[in-house]
Amino acid sequence: MADLVLLNGSVWTVNPDQPWAEAVAIKEGKIMKTGSTAEIKKTVGNQTHVIDLDGDLVLPGFIDSHTHFLDGGFSLLSIQLREVKSREEFVTRIKEKVTEMERGEWILNGNWDHQSFDPPELPRKEWIDGVTPHNPVCINRHDGHMVLANSLALKIAGITRESLSPEGGEIIKDPGTGEPTGILKDAAIDMVMKHIPEPSLQAKKKAAEVALKHAAECGVTSVHDMAYAGNIEVYQELLKEKKLTSRLCVYISIEEFDLYQKSGSRIPEGDTFLKIGGLKGFVDGSLGSSTALFFEPYTDDPEKTGLFHSQMFPEGVMEQRIIEADKAGLQVAVHAIGDRANHVLLDIMEKAMAQGGERDRRWRIEHAQHLLSEDIERMAKLRIIASVQPYHAIDDGRWAEKKIGKERCQTTYAFKSLLDKGTVLACGSDWTVAPLDPLSGIYAAVTRQTLDGENPGGWFPEQKISLQEAVKGYTLNGAYAEFSERIKGTVEAGKLADLVVLTQNIFEIPPEEIQNTEVKMTIVNGKIIFKK
Numbered sequence: 001m002a003d004l005v006l007l008n009g010s011v012w013t014v015n016p017d018q019p020w021a022e023a024v025a026i027k028e029g030k031i032m033k034t035g036s037t038a039e040i041k042k043t044v045g046n047q048t049h050v051i052d053l054d055g056d057l058v059l060p061g062f063i064d065s066h067t068h069f070l071d072g073g074f075s076l077l078s079i080q081l082r083e084v085k086s087r088e089e090f091v092t093r094i095k096e097k098v099t100e101m102e103r104g105e106w107i108l109n110g111n112w113d114h115q116s117f118d119p120p121e122l123p124r125k126e127w128i129d130g131v132t133p134h135n136p137v138c139i140n141r142h143d144g145h146m147v148l149a150n151s152l153a154l155k156i157a158g159i160t161r162e163s164l165s166p167e168g169g170e171i172i173k174d175p176g177t178g179e180p181t182g183i184l185k186d187a188a189i190d191m192v193m194k195h196i197p198e199p200s201l202q203a204k205k206k207a208a209e210v211a212l213k214h215a216a217e218c219g220v221t222s223v224h225d226m227a228y229a230g231n232i233e234v235y236q237e238l239l240k241e242k243k244l245t246s247r248l249c250v251y252i253s254i255e256e257f258d259l260y261q262k263s264g265s266r267i268p269e270g271d272t273f274l275k276i277g278g279l280k281g282f283v284d285g286s287l288g289s290s291t292a293l294f295f296e297p298y299t300d301d302p303e304k305t306g307l308f309h310s311q312m313f314p315e316g317v318m319e320q321r322i323i324e325a326d327k328a329g330l331q332v333a334v335h336a337i338g339d340r341a342n343h344v345l346l347d348i349m350e351k352a353m354a355q356g357g358e359r360d361r362r363w364r365i366e367h368a369q370h371l372l373s374e375d376i377e378r379m380a381k382l383r384i385i386a387s388v389q390p391y392h393a394i395d396d397g398r399w400a401e402k403k404i405g406k407e408r409c410q411t412t413y414a415f416k417s418l419l420d421k422g423t424v425l426a427c428g429s430d431w432t433v434a435p436l437d438p439l440s441g442i443y444a445a446v447t448r449q450t451l452d453g454e455n456p457g458g459w460f461p462e463q464k465i466s467l468q469e470a471v472k473g474y475t476l477n478g479a480y481a482e483f484s485e486r487i488k489g490t491v492e493a494g495k496l497a498d499l500v501v502l503t504q505n506i507f508e509i510p511p512e513e514i515q516n517t518e519v520k521m522t523i524v525n526g527k528i529i530f531k532k
């Protein structure tokens, strides 16, 4: 007999052999059976918890293939600047935050977006110095590739008008006075970050718990965390305390490979709640920070083509690290945004694959944002997974043409072209860059309607994908991207009972309505972890 049954629903299983079902039976954390309500009723015993779905849509639990999970938790606990639309509001929020903080305490996170300011302009330290005389500030743009530091933070880091930009980064200086403006990009961010005290294990656990609660509300039953080796300890504790409510697949920094090898820190083999996915690397920066690396200059800044990430130096080291990881049987997931970054990465991966011989590697390019047409083909040929974030398309789509021109935008977030060539799309949010809400990502992938409402027919509409493909991107393909498609990603007998129930049947409403759909219930391992 089943522990839990869901009856009278519309279950989109993502299993091509039986795409739809009415009901699901769950036992001991796994799916026992799917079928008609009449069939599943036969598994109901005295102890069975019966839920009548009353026609609601059920999908496999969402898998978010790219998050910064712990940072997400910390940002939920920190100052919120994402929705800020003006300089005044920006300063007011920071001023308010200071009143809740101890003298000397760092103000972090924030996730501001200057593209939402009217007019769009980068913030400056002068805006906030007056309200933050005793608190160092290092608040990031939502993409994490740019921060605003106040004068106190710059002082602590020893950054002055004489300081030189580090390789892979930039200290922005006022063209008139030569003074740092407070904006630091990519590698220059570390100059401040290294002075920020590491949060305690207790603080990290709190952040993880807040993030897990948020994931449950969003129907996210598995996440891939682009993390650091230090996160593993936090998750291991939560695993022991049985507090992991979503499954975590952790990718640690490729720079920490040696450290990881030596630490002997291993996760129990075969645990379905916590696993090491592999190693995460970076080739370049981001579009919004003008550090994504292109072959041609930025349209709005003809002096610049972007930056190689510091992990690319000394030359050849990325290739070496990928080869080492491959020898150790570890998957690699590497961030590449600009067309040149993607091209260089494909060259590296192609060489490393040739050296390591034939194998099911499932290497991933994180973002694969701007691609040359020939590289779209090459990705498919090399069977590299495109780990993409559809929400970025409707967010960056507001201003991307201004930055890189129309032509390059045609192969930007080119989801349809990637699919047509046979590449697997594993979808994610890149939370906190975008909201941890797969439904907004699905909406973005199928409509490509930019957030400013300027593209009602879709931004480069030929790159829209079908709803079925988008859902698959947030379920089965995410499982595939972490070598777990045999145990999750579809609603199918024998698989883990991770499910999500929605407030609307997204297959029966106009695509624009998908963004107004919410998660009604989230089930992980056969347990209800969220109910509206």
Ligand SMILES: [Zn+2]
Residues within 6 Å of the ligand: 066, 067, 068, 226, 430
């Ligand atoms: Zn990321």
